[in-house]
Amino acid sequence: MWNRKFRFVTLLTALLLVGFLSTSYISYFVAHESIISQVEKTTLPLTSDNIYSEIQQDLLQPIFISSIMAQDTFVRDWVINGEQDEAAIIRFLKEIQVQYGTVTSFFISEKTHKYYHSSGVLKTVNKINPQDAWYFRVQGMHQDYEINVDIDTANKTSLTIFINHRVYDYNGQYLGAIGVGLAVDAVKLVIENYKNRYGRQIYFIDKKGSLTLRGTSHNGMENIHQEQGLSTFSNKILSSPSSFVIYEKNGKKTYLNSRFVPEFDWYLIVEQQENQAEILIQKTFMTNLLVSAVFSIIIVFLVNLIIGRYQHKLETMATTDKLTGAANRQVFDVLFSQAYNQSKRRKSQLSTIMFDIDHFKQVNDTYGHSGGDVVLKNLTQTVKENIRKSDILFRWGGEEFLIILPECELLKAADIAEKIRQAAEKQDVKLAGKSLSITLSIGVASMLENDSPADLVNRSDKALYLAKEKGRNRVEVANNLLT
Numbered sequence: 356m357w358n359r360k361f362r363f364v365t366l367l368t369a370l371l372l373v374g375f376l377s378t379s380y381i382s383y384f385v386a387h388e389s390i391i392s393q394v395e396k397t398t399l400p401l402t403s404d405n406i407y408s409e410i411q412q413d414l415l416q417p418i419f420i421s422s423i424m425a426q427d428t429f430v431r432d433w434v435i436n437g438e439q440d441e442a443a444i445i446r447f448l449k450e451i452q453v454q455y456g457t458v459t460s461f462f463i464s465e466k467t468h469k470y471y472h473s474s475g476v477l478k479t480v481n482k483i484n485p486q487d488a489w490y491f492r493v494q495g496m497h498q499d500y501e502i503n504v505d506i507d508t509a510n511k512t513s514l515t516i517f518i519n520h521r522v523y524d525y526n527g528q529y530l531g532a533i534g535v536g537l538a539v540d541a542v543k544l545v546i547e548n549y550k551n552r553y554g555r556q557i558y559f560i561d562k563k564g565s566l567t568l569r570g571t572s573h574n575g576m577e578n579i580h581q582e583q584g585l586s587t588f589s590n591k592i593l594s595s596p597s598s599f600v601i602y603e604k605n606g607k608k609t610y611l612n613s614r615f616v617p618e619f620d621w622y623l624i625v626e627q628q629e630n631q632a633e634i635l636i637q638k639t640f641m642t643n644l645l646v647s648a649v650f651s652i653i654i655v656f657l658v659n660l661i662i663g664r665y666q667h668k669l670e671t672m673a674t675t676d677k678l679t680g681a682a683n684r685q686v687f688d689v690l691f692s693q694a695y696n697q698s699k700r701r702k703s704q705l706s707t708i709m710f711d712i713d714h715f716k717q718v719n720d721t722y723g724h725s726g727g728d729v730v731l732k733n734l735t736q737t738v739k740e741n742i743r744k745s746d747i748l749f750r751w752g753g754e755e756f757l758i759i760l761p762e763c764e765l766l767k768a769a770d771i772a773e774k775i776r777q778a779a780e781k782q783d784v785k786l787a788g789k790s791l792s793i794t795l796s797i798g799v800a801s802m803l804e805n806d807s808p809a810d811l812v813n814r815s816d817k818a819l820y821l822a823k824e825k826g827r828n829r830v831e832v833a834n835n836l837l838t
Contacts, residue, residue, distance in 0.1 A: 362641040395753050399599065399612035402553050403625045405643065407614060409549075410623075412646070420455050421500060421534040422521035430462065430522060434530045438464060441476060449473040452534065458515060459536035465529055493519045493532045500616040504539070512821075514539040516619075546570040552642060552783065556626040558617065564589050567621055569634075579624075585611070592622065604628070676750040678728055679735040683750060687757075690747050691808045694761040698802065706768035709815040710775070710797040713827040715754040717790070726786045727754075730793060733784055741775050757812065765801040765832060772797045772830045780828065794828035 424430060433444055442805065448460040450474045462471040463480055470477040480487035489503055500520040516535040522530040547570035549557050559568040564579040576582040579589045584602040588611075592598050597614040604626075612625045676683045682690065698705040712718070719727040731754065738748055742758060749757045760768050776795050784791045799817025802811050814833040822831040 399555075399610050399625055399627055400597075400637070402627070403557055403597075403612045403614050403623060405639065405664055406549050406553075406557060407616065407623060407627065409646065410545075410616070410618075416455070417457065417516075417518045417535050417537055418502075418520075419499060420451065420457070421518040424460075424462075424533045424535075425499070425520040425522045430533065431524055431530065434464060434466070434522070435524055438469070440465060441471070444471050445473065445475055455535065457535040458538045458657075458767040459517075459534075460534070462533040463531050465494065465531040489517075489519065493521060494529070495522070500534070504619050504621075543568060543570060545638060553625075553639060554627075555649060558622075558624050559616070560593075560619055560624060561622040562593060566592055575576070584609075592624075650746070677733050679750050681735050681748045681750040681756065684752065686747055688808065691759060694747070694759050695802070695808070697761055701762065703762040704764040705759040705802040705811075706761065706763045706765055706799065707801075707811050707815045708772045708775070708797060708799050709751065709755070709812070709819045710770060710772070710795045711753070711755040711819065712797055713794045713823075722786045722791075730784055730785060730791070733782060734779060734793065737778050737782055739776055741778050746771075757815070765799065767833050768801065769799045769830060772799050776830055796827045797830045798822055799830060799832045 427447075429447060430444070433440070433527050438444070444462060448462060450459040451457070460473045463469070464471070468480045470480055480490045482491055483486075489505060493501060500518060503517045505515065505517055516539060517536045518534040519532050520534045524530050546557050546559075546568065548635065549555075550570050557570065558566060560579060561567050566577050566663045576585075579592065580586050582589075582604075584604055585600075586648060588598075588600040588602060592613045593610075595613075595615075598611075599613075600611050602609055604612065607628045610627045613622050615621075616623050656764055675681070694705055697703075712730065715727065715730075716743065718730055731750075735748065735750075735756075738756070738758070742748065743760075745761050746763075747759045749759070751757045763771070776797055779793055779795045782793060784793070796819055798821065800811055800814035800818060818831040818833045822829045825831065
């Protein structure tokens with residue numbers, strides 16, 4: 356498993372680096388060869404592409420955060436169980452907002468239409484309210500998430516970039532929308548950084564040509580229809596997904612490249628005046644290399660972290676009993692083989708203890724299966740406290756358990772079994788306001804020379820049933836091991 360994970364991460368790293376480096380180098384080479392004669396065909400589109408790419412990369416983290424929130428088992432279980440504890444989901448949203456530094460975090464329930472926010476329950480969304488139209492759009496969309504620029508319901512003076520992510524239950528049924536928001540002001544600083552890096556004027560306009568987003572140092576028109584020289588080309592810009600125009604601005608020839616950004620429903624505008632030096636292209640290339648390296652590291656780290664967590668979770672689910680935390684029967688063969696080989700290598704004894712709870716059916720009949728579950732979990736904890744770290748506890752089935760004891764002779768195993776029996780008998784379990792005591796019937800056996808795992812387990816099982824026949828609440832040792 357680890358080798359597969361390592362190979363996958365290595366391949367992903369190589370693909371990312373090759374992809375980023377190849378893209379950056381090709382972009383630089385094309386721009387370098389045509390900087391003088393083809394600035395209108397190369398440099399501005401390149402800058403626009405880079406900015407667009409970086410904007411998308413800037414949105415990767417909030418998209419990733421929203422994806423984690425949508426797949427969080429707490430959120431899904433909380434909704435499925437009836438949204439009973441509103442403080443719990445509010446606390447979850449607040450922790451997300453604090454941990455990741457977002458300006459908002461939210462969840463809207465499909466069942467109740469309640470708008471849960473990190474500050475509380477804000478309202479109930481409905482189709483009549485135009486401000487709630489976004490939720491019903493998300494409700495009907497086919498993709499898992501969208502990026503939307505809108506007014507923050509919790510702060511109506513703030514324009515926010517929202518990541519709206521659909522939430523599904525374990526059967527793929529829609530439960531609601533969850534996500535986070537980024538302040539547009541933060542994006543303004545990013546735009547200003549782009550301007551300083553590329554030496555070009557960068558801003559966004561809406562479909563009507565009005566200026567919507569710009570850097571802090573931007574000075575100019577509020578609508579391209581009002582800009583002298585540019586107004587002639589405004590219809591061309593606003594009717595095409597991408598365009599290139601040349602116009603006069605302050606007596607200088609200005610090259611303008613536009614492209615539609617569907618995530619914002621805006622146009623990205625990049626302007627450059629003539630006679631830009633080649634060093635700008637070189638800076639762009641070096642910046643791309645740095646950005647590529649940083650994002651490659653981030654993406655690989657996140658992928659490695661996610662794979663590692665899921666790998667650990669799958670391994671735990673495959674080898675551990677969900678209720679008690681003991682090893683399950685499916686992993687017995689592997690662990691027994693390890694203990695058996697160790698026993699042969701060190702020429703030491705290998706023993707097993709099999710036990711179950713006396714009259715456990717009466718516990719279930721009296722207190723229900725939930726009461727029985729409490730008894731099983733408490734017993735598991737008690738047993739773990741009375742065995743060695745090298746011993747392995749299995750839930751064999753129902754109320755029956757098996758323990759493998761490496762490097763442990765029969766009499767010592769019997770002593771451990773008696774210690775477990777006494778500890779279990781002293782347990783005082785509280786169920787429905789009443790005290791409950793349990794007893795164990797226990798069978799002990801040790802490995803013979805030609806034993807298979809089944810032989811050893813069968814002898815300890817027979818010893819267990821002998822303990823039951825002799826009155827329960829006792830330890831019996833397989834007779835054929837006492838010679």
